Amino acid sequence: MSQDTQKTWGGRFSEAPSQIAQEFNASWSFDKRLALVDIQGSLAHAAMLARQGILSGEEETQIRQGLLAVQQEILDGTFQWREELEDVHMNVEVRLTELVGPVGGKLHTARSRNDQVATDLRLWVRGELQGMLADLKALRKVLVQEAEKYLEPPLILPGYTHLQRAMPVLLSHWFLAYYEMLTRDAGRIQDALNRLNESPLGAAALAGTGFPIDRHLTAQALGFARPMRNSMDAVGSRDFVLEVLAALAIAQITLSRLAEEIILYTTFEFGFATLPDAFSTGSSIMPQKKNADHAELIRGKAGRVLGSFVTLATLTKGLPLTYNKDLQEDKEPLFDAVDTYRASVKLLTAMLPGLKWNPEVMFKAAESGFSLATELADYLAERGVPFREAHHVVGRIVRHCAEDGKELRDLSLAELRGFHPLFDEEALALTRLETAIHRRRSYGGTAPEAVREALKVLKIEVEV
Incomplete structure (x- = not known):
């Protein structure tokens, strides 16, 4: 590495890094993704330095024009990245100085990498x-x-x-x-x-x-x-x-x-x-x-x-x-x-x-597998049966169906009443998917009415 390419910190050292150390240390291959925001920050920094009287107006203009030229090279894909310059910051700064001369070195005033x-x-x-x-x-x-x-x-x-x-x-x-x-x-x-x-x-x-x-x-x-x-x-x-x-x-x-x-x-x-x-x-x-x-x-x-x-x-x-x-x-x-x-x-x-x-x-999948068993337990609970007792009753119904190779929808009203006298025609309807799905209408539930209400709000949120 020449002394010219060590301008970031080379004054302290009497020899350049070894090639293997330079390669290990370099980050330009991935941090070049920051190039455009690096220039954005530098433009703001230079403008502030001029506003505070640290740079002259002419110096700030030169730096700004140089940075915009570097930015265009990056956008055009013509910018030449150099490993010996280590990172995105020094690649941009060195190219800036090549374009505008020594005034480019003033950009780093009051700033560190x-x-x-x-x-x-x-x-x-x-x-x-x-x-x-x-x-x-x-x-x-x-x-x-x-x-x-x-x-x-x-x-x-x-x-x-x-x-x-x-x-x-x-x-x-x-x-x-x-x-x-x-x-x-x-x-x-x-x-x-x-x-x-x-x-x-x-x-x-x-x-x-x-x-x-x-x-x-x-x-x-x-x-x-x-x-x-x-x-x-x-x-x-x-x-x-x-x-x-x-x-x-x-x-x-x-x-x-x-x-x-x-x-x-x-x-x-x-x-x-x-x-x-x-x-x-x-x-x-x-x-x-x-x-x-x-x-x-x-x-x-x-x-x-x-x-x-x-x-x-x-x-x-x-x-x-x-x-x-x-x-x-x-x-x-x-x-x-x-x-x-x-x-x-x-x-x-x-x-x-x-x-x-x-x-x-x-x-077919939703209707099978006794997925409506909870509806029958809720039906009994709504009529005063303690839920734990209702749960036990319907559990026995499920076992009966499983042993007989039946689904809940295959049961007759007489069979249901054989497990509990409070079952009636309304309970029989709950073994039908098209009826049962409408019962889950509490806020946040899956009933069509509840989902329809939810959609009204969500369509506003995402501007559908």
């Missing part, structure tokens, strides 16, 4: 989270649209506990269950976005600066709510990245659960739905196969996103204040988790409307 990278990272994450919230809204809108599509007439499928048939529910209700989970995921992402929106710029290396800078001015120019209050915290903390990764880990788990049910429901064993060909793959040896590979990948990537959180938690758990080179390792897991989650959301948004549901198979 420590506050610079912390600012870049917050700007980048903020932009990604804003885009992510828009992605999530699009997926939530699809869930609302699908729920509305299958409400008239209502499609019914089994609801499960322990992966055993439990009670019938509307397919629309199933869609809206995931809507609620995704809404909470969006809330966690929004919370993280709100907390990270503070500016570290001007904290310098760790102790602030003696130059008469205006941190409130740069914070405002960059769209931050305020400057961070403590310079050591500003450069040495990455809890905002941890919070984002925690939110994304939970959010990817939500997508994984949805993907798992899509995988199950599209198997021959369930047969509730068929995947669109555009979102399926085949086998290299078995001609009949139609695999839910994309849903399986979403399920698998939950471990990947969770791994990103664990990586950063492990990385930061023992770091003393303030900046340590370990923090260079915060970016790759963050970038990967953000990319993975956003891609998964977009894929589900495109895939869900193409699922073809099989109403007959779903209805």
Whole structure:
């Protein structure tokens, strides 16, 4: 490495780093994703320096024009990245100086790469989270649209506990269950976005600066709510990245659960739905196969996103204040988790409307397996029978049917009354799915009337 390329810190050293050390130390190959926000921060910093009289107006103009020229090279794909310059910051600064001359070196006045990278990272994450919230809204809108599509007439499928048939529910209700989970995921992402929106710029290396800078001015120019209050915290903390990764880990788990049910429901064993060909793959040896590979990948990537959180938690758990080179390792897991989650959301948004549901198979499954047994227990409880006693009575009915190879709908009124005298024609009707489904009309329930009311609210939330 020549002395010219050691301008960042070379004055202290009498020899250049070894090639292997230089390669090990370099981060430009991944932190170049921060290039545009790095320039955004530098433009705000230069404008502030001029406003405070630290740079002349002419110097600020030269720097601004040079930064915009560098930005255009990056956008055009003509920018030449150089490993010996170590990171995105020095690649941009050296190119700036090549374009505008020595005045480019004044840009780093009252600034360190420590506050610079912390600012870049917050700007980048903020932009990604804003885009992510828009992605999530699009997926939530699809869930609302699908729920509305299958409400008239209502499609019914089994609801499960322990992966055993439990009670019938509307397919629309199933869609809206995931809507609620995704809404909470969006809330966690929004919370993280709100907390990270503070500016570290001007904290310098760790102790602030003696130059008469205006941190409130740069914070405002960059769209931050305020400057961070403590310079050591500003450069040495990455809890905002941890919070984002925690939110994304939970959010990817939500997508994984949805993907798992899509995988199950599209198997021959369930047969509730068929995947669109555009979102399926085949086998290299078995001609009949139609695999839910994309849903399986979403399920698998939950471990990947969770791994990103664990990586950063492990990385930061023992770091003393303030900046340590370990923090260079915060970016790759963050970038990967953000990319993975956003891609998964977009894929589900495109895939869900193409699922073809099989109403007959779903209805038959929902009606069998004694899934309406609770309706008979509730019927007795409504007539004054203690629920535990009613539960026992209906349990005996279920055992009787299982031994005789019957479903509840096959029972006569005389058979029902043989187990309890309070059963009448109304109870017999409850062994029919089309009647029973309307009883679960409490707030948040699965009855068509309750789902219809829920949809009124949710359509406003996502502007359907």
